[in-house]
Amino acid sequence: MQEKQSDFDLINKYLKGDESAFNILMKRHQEKIYMVTRRMLGNHLDADEVVQEVLLVVYNKLNTFKFESSFTTWLYRISMTRSLNYLKKRALKNTFSIFELKKNKSQVLDPLEQLEGKEQFDIVEKLLKKLPPKQREIFILKNFENLKYEEISKITGKSEGALKANYFHAVNKLKELMVNYEK
């Protein structure tokens, strides 16, 4: 049985011209990219667009990867940066074309639609949307991705102290939002 290749092996293969190595690498991480962007953006249509953007960035910039941090950390950084940029763009877009966006979203099939726990997922998605984007980013990485503050610090560039304070703020705010939502 063939031994599972590490991320670094696959990156090296891709950099030597093996396109299939890129496919294997991204297939390994695509679920993670999708869930992170989905939680950041709050809907499938936008998450799908950002996932494609992330793949394109990885494809074009993998030659700049320095093998100093883990590939996952690098991937989280790209996914989060792209999501935050997308949120800014979307805020601007929504101002001008609210009706058009709503129409498009209703036509797309959500890959989480048929899954158990979708109802709870929708509630959490609504609550998360009300957090400021930067706080949401920290909360998602800590709570859903189970990363340590040290790792989140490498992704966001913030100090561990600031991250911890932000995370506690986010939990407190979510608790308040949930209580209000239940009323």
Next chain:
Amino acid sequence: MKNKDLIIDFFEGNLSEDEQKLLLKEIEFDSELKKEFKDYERLYALLNQTKNIKPDEDYLETIIPKFRRNDTKKSFLFKPAFVSSILLLFVTVSIFIYYYSVNSITEFDVLAGYDQINDFSNNLEIYAEFLDNDHLNDLFFTELWGNDDHNSLITNYFEIDNNYNFIPETMAEEVYQELLTKKIL
């Protein structure tokens, strides 16, 4: 505030066993804190329920193929080399068209004037500077031996070149006679 942080630490698993016991004991005697604790408990239960949710496999299967389709288009259209080539081509063509249009106006006008002598005669002095001696020579003789009465036009030729340098010496006598015949001189 401190108790809120302790409750969060409790649910995050950051408290030791003793710290947990202490907090739970405190909650028993504080109804306000107990309510807070229950709220956080519900929040963490909700979050935990959605932690391991996974997208449909059918969707995940489409991500890479979709990227490969898009990448082929984007890599061609958005490559800096491609974009700069298009820009360079556009600038070159624009400069060529501009230069050609500015310069070609006079050339076309001169040629048109050469073919349509009446129109040409009206602007003879302007066109003359673009003509070499041979052309001026041809035009002069065409006019001089032509059937039409172009006396004023012929006078114009002399105004262009007061030294009559465009008339070859061998033709001087012949030209002189013709000018007398036509009563120009």
